[in-house]
Amino acid sequence: MKILMVCLGNICRSPLAEGILASKLNEDFTVDSAGTISMHEGSQPDKRAIKTAQNHGIDISQQRSRPITKNDLQKFDKIFCMDLKNYEDVVSMAENEDQRRKISLFLEEAGNFGENNEVPDPYWGDLSDFEKVYQLLDEASERIAKQLIYNE
Numbered sequence: 001m002k003i004l005m006v007c008l009g010n011i012c013r014s015p016l017a018e019g020i021l022a023s024k025l026n027e028d029f030t031v032d033s034a035g036t037i038s039m040h041e042g043s044q045p046d047k048r049a050i051k052t053a054q055n056h057g058i059d060i061s062q063q064r065s066r067p068i069t070k071n072d073l074q075k076f077d078k079i080f081c082m083d084l085k086n087y088e089d090v091v092s093m094a095e096n097e098d099q100r101r102k103i104s105l106f107l108e109e110a111g112n113f114g115e116n117n118e119v120p121d122p123y124w125g126d127l128s129d130f131e132k133v134y135q136l137l138d139e140a141s142e143r144i145a146k147q148l149i150y151n152e
Contacts, residue, residue, distance in 0.1 A: 001148065002030045004072055005106070006090055007082040010035030010065040012130070013119050014082060015045035017106060017137050019053050019060040024145035032076075036089040038067035046123065052130040056138070073099040080106035080144075083118040109147075110140035 003021065007014040014033035022031040043065045044050065053060045073079070073094055079102050081087040087105050094100040107117045119136060122129035 001028065001078070002076045003032070003148075004068070004076040004079045005031065005033040005082070006036060006068055006079060006086050007033075007119075008036055008086060008121065009040045009123070010067070011040045011043060011046045012049050012121060012123050013133060013137070015060045015063045015065075016049050016053060016130075016134055017080070017082065017119075017141065018063065019058040020056075020134070020137050021141040021145060023058050024141055025148065029148065033063065034066050034068035034072060036068060036086050040065040041067060046130075048122070048127050048130045051127065052134045055131075056134065068093070070095070073102065077102065078109075079103045080109060082106055083121070106144075107136070107140055110143040112140070 005014040005017040010033055014035065018031050018033040025031065045060050045063055050061050068090060070093055079090060081090055081103065084105065087103065090103050091100055094103065105117050107119060119133060122133045
């Protein structure tokens, strides 16, 4: 199964989500990430994201930012978006209902509905904001990994 994590610039939330979820899944799964903008294309994740992941034994330093493409909507089985704006942007790229069904909010997929269904962007914050996002992503990834492994 191929899973894509999506945030705005692909340097904070989605690289963390990629690293965390990949660490919880086996080799039957491929996890990647992308952004809805290309501003950081080719860049490493934010240094604070790298540091936060390292603090938890996950290395995301080899990841590189890239924008999501129409091909991604064909290639990936599940596309998890970090917030509602990312979700709307990715859904607008979908060419058919099959592609639309692949797209969901990451936290909703993990069972968080209502006001707590978006992963906050830590970019303008400090290391503690990245840690909060890490904890949120880790908890959600644990739930999603269990669902994915159970359904495999």
